[in-house]
Amino acid sequence: MKVQCKNCLPKEGIEVPDFTQSEKTRLLKMKRESTIKTIKCLIDDYKLSHLESKYIALHMNEDYGKCNRCNYNELDQEYLNCPKCGALNLNWQIGGN
Ligand SMILES: [Zn+2]
Numbered sequence: 250m251k252v253q254c255k256n257c258l259p260k261e262g263i264e265v266p267d268f269t270q271s272e273k274t275r276l277l278k279m280k281r282e283s284t285i286k287t288i289k290c291l292i293d294d295y296k297l298s299h300l301e302s303k304y305i306a307l308h309m310n311e312d313y314g315k316c317n318r319c320n321y322n323e324l325d326q327e328y329l330n331c332p333k334c335g336a337l338n339l340n341w342q343i344g345g346n
């Protein structure tokens with residue numbers, strides 16, 4: 250699906266692959282360890298460009314519901330722009346959250 254963030258380039262946004270639940274779980278656990286590692290994994294395993302991989306990794310929420318840019322913590326959809334600051338959030342819900 251296509252996502253956009255008013256704070257980030259490219260302005261037109263990027264296409265995010267349809268990750269399965271197990272892929273989301275794997276990527277999110279990785280991101281909690283290391284953003285760099287996540288970017289590398291997206292490039293190697295999903296054949297995404299460096300720009301796309303970085304864009305995805307930087308917008309993934311480490312804590313479900315909590316905006317990755319401000320202190321808003323009531324995000325309730327998987328892909329949404331924060332109602333408070335407008336930042337894009339890849340707000341995946343994974344098991345054990
Ligand atoms: Zn952004």
Ligand SMILES: [Zn+2]
Binds near residue numbers: 316321331332335
């Ligand atoms: Zn926010």
